[in-house]
Amino acid sequence: MSQVFPKSANAWSKASVLAIVFVLLSVGWMVLTIQRSDYVTTANQFIEQPVQFSHQHHSGGIGIDCRYCHTSVEVSPSAGIPPTKTCINCHSQIWATSPYLEPVRASFRDDKPLKWVKVHDLPDFVYFNHGIHVTKGVGCETCHGRVDKMPLMIQKVSLQMEWCLDCHRDPSRYVRPRDQVTTMGYQPAMAQAELGPRLVKEYKIAGLEHMTSCSVCHR
Amino acid sequence: MTNKPATRGPAVTFALLAAATLLFAGCRQDMHDAPRYEAYEASTSFADGRASRTAPVGTVARGWLRDDEALYTGKVAGQTVEQFPFAITHADLQRGQQRFNIYCTPCHGQLGDGNGMVVQRGLRQAASYHQDRLRQEKVGYFYDVITNGFGAMQGYAEQVPVRDRWLIVAYLRALQLSQHAPVSDVPADRRAELDAAPAATERH
Numbered sequence: 151m152s153q154v155f156p157k158s159a160n161a162w163s164k165a166s167v168l169a170i171v172f173v174l175l176s177v178g179w180m181v182l183t184i185q186r187s188d189y190v191t192t193a194n195q196f197i198e199q200p201v202q203f204s205h206q207h208h209s210g211g212i213g214i215d216c217r218y219c220h221t222s223v224e225v226s227p228s229a230g231i232p233p234t235k236t237c238i239n240c241h242s243q244i245w246a247t248s249p250y251l252e253p254v255r256a257s258f259r260d261d262k263p264l265k266w267v268k269v270h271d272l273p274d275f276v277y278f279n280h281g282i283h284v285t286k287g288v289g290c291e292t293c294h295g296r297v298d299k300m301p302l303m304i305q306k307v308s309l310q311m312e313w314c315l316d317c318h319r320d321p322s323r324y325v326r327p328r329d330q331v332t333t334m335g336y337q338p339a340m341a342q343a344e345l346g347p348r349l350v351k352e353y354k355i356a357g358l359e360h361m362t363s364c365s366v367c368h369r
Numbered sequence: 370m371t372n373k374p375a376t377r378g379p380a381v382t383f384a385l386l387a388a389a390t391l392l393f394a395g396c397r398q399d400m401h402d403a404p405r406y407e408a409y410e411a412s413t414s415f416a417d418g419r420a421s422r423t424a425p426v427g428t429v430a431r432g433w434l435r436d437d438e439a440l441y442t443g444k445v446a447g448q449t450v451e452q453f454p455f456a457i458t459h460a461d462l463q464r465g466q467q468r469f470n471i472y473c474t475p476c477h478g479q480l481g482d483g484n485g486m487v488v489q490r491g492l493r494q495a496a497s498y499h500q501d502r503l504r505q506e507k508v509g510y511f512y513d514v515i516t517n518g519f520g521a522m523q524g525y526a527e528q529v530p531v532r533d534r535w536l537i538v539a540y541l542r543a544l545q546l547s548q549h550a551p552v553s554d555v556p557a558d559r560r561a562e563l564d565a566a567p568a569a570t571e572r573h
Contacts, residue, residue, distance in 0.1 A: 212486045215471040221528050228408035239523045240475075243492050263419055265411060273401035329467070 191308040197267050199302070201253050209334065210298035216290055216332045223290075227279040231266055234258045269303045270294075276311075277369050286353045287325040288317075291334055298334040311367075318361040322346030325355070441531060443512030450509035457539045465540030468533045472525055473541075481544045493521045498541055499548045511538040 188194050208214050217223060222230035234257040245251050257264045272278055283293075290297065295306030307313055317324055325346055330336050338345050349355075360366065406412060412420035424430075435441040440454040457465075470479065478485040481498040488495055496503065496519075515534045518524035529537065555563060 212475060212490065214475050217471045218475065218528070231409055233527065235523070235527060240487055240492060242523070243521065244487070244490060262417060265418075274403040274405070274407070275400050 186308060186310070191305075191310060192271075193305045193308055196302050196304055197269055199267055200264050202250060202302070205297045205300045205303060207301075216297075223280045224284050225281050227277075227281065229280045234264055270305050270309060272309060276367050278367070284331050285328065286321075286355055287328050287331065287349055288321070289324075289326050289331045289333065289336060291336060292317075292324050296334055314367065315362060318366075319358060321355055321361070322350045325349045325353070328353070439509070440535075443509035443516070449507045449513070451507045453508055453535060453539065455535070457536070461536050462539055462543060464533070465536035465538075465543075468529065469537050469540045469544075472529055473537065476522075480548065481541065495522070498545050504545050504549065508535075508538050508542065511541055 184190060208219075209216065219232040219236055220229040221232070222228060234254060237251075237254050238258050241251055241254060246255075253264060256262070284290075293307060297303070323342065323346055326333075326336055326338065327349065406420035408421060410420045411418050414420075415422070429435075437454065439445050439450045443450055473481075474485055475487045476485040476492060476495040477483055477498070478488075478495075483495040483497040485495060498504075512534055514522070515529065515537060516524055516526045525534070552560065552563070
């Protein structure tokens, strides 16, 4: 009876040790890539809303400040989603008979809230607070992108821990003057490398150790 | 004799299976969506579906009794007040300007002439603050308009807190004065700037 394994099998079996390393590395790489993919983070995905509300029209076109609708963004953890009454301020007259806006009118008539679908959603074990970011000079644009160019709201960043930490390690790359936080398409008046550190000092932004300690975001 | 090699196979398989079970057992999402409400989350417990409840009518939180009539209503015994209920500083005026630009300019425009973007898109002409009747009005009147609305204009009580409403009124007054000021009010050494920069572009 001939040998089941020819002599060359020895070489193959040695090479297969390398192959195992290779397979493990590629699986690891795949997992990490999938973890960061838009599919997992839900970034850049459109979400069907009860009303086709366009930030492009309202912020970009008409130039309404974000805080007109997101009233609590400077003082509380939640930015706030406007109540139907806020839409009625204008839409009692503008497009007052448009079928697009029928859900808005019905909501106001019957005192039933519009059911907006959340676009950004951190896991519940993460603590986030808009107030501190906005008052320390982090603009909406830095985290939400060019909202004034969005016909439908989408999440522009991964919202993963590494994304938060990238900024928390050195916010000076992103901070802007406080009166510019809601500006879209902001351009710093001077080099950010010079302006950033100055603002960090002026706004007394906390140091690296505090900003990266786990209990800041997991409390 | 020793039979170790024969039994190690199943042990390894078992260890691998156990590890895999533990690994995937960790993939539950319970902690991502804890059984508590987030702000504005929908709720099945209440008829109107809102988890964020409003206080029952007439509730007064401790320390929040609105007993300062002038401050909260702009009126004292039914009479519109003529004075601000607190002193207005320069910083207050600046915040007033900022709040005005957020909440009023969409309709009233940066100059307060009533030609904001929304009016240009078809809203009823908003009032100009520079008409005689409104220049004569008392500050309490403007506070009342912001709070309760006027005619085609809805109230802004939900969007603008009480103190900010007064600051907006203060800025609105400054705007009225600025649009109706004689040249002699401008310090002599800065009059040249008037010709250089039109008021509208200077303001922003």
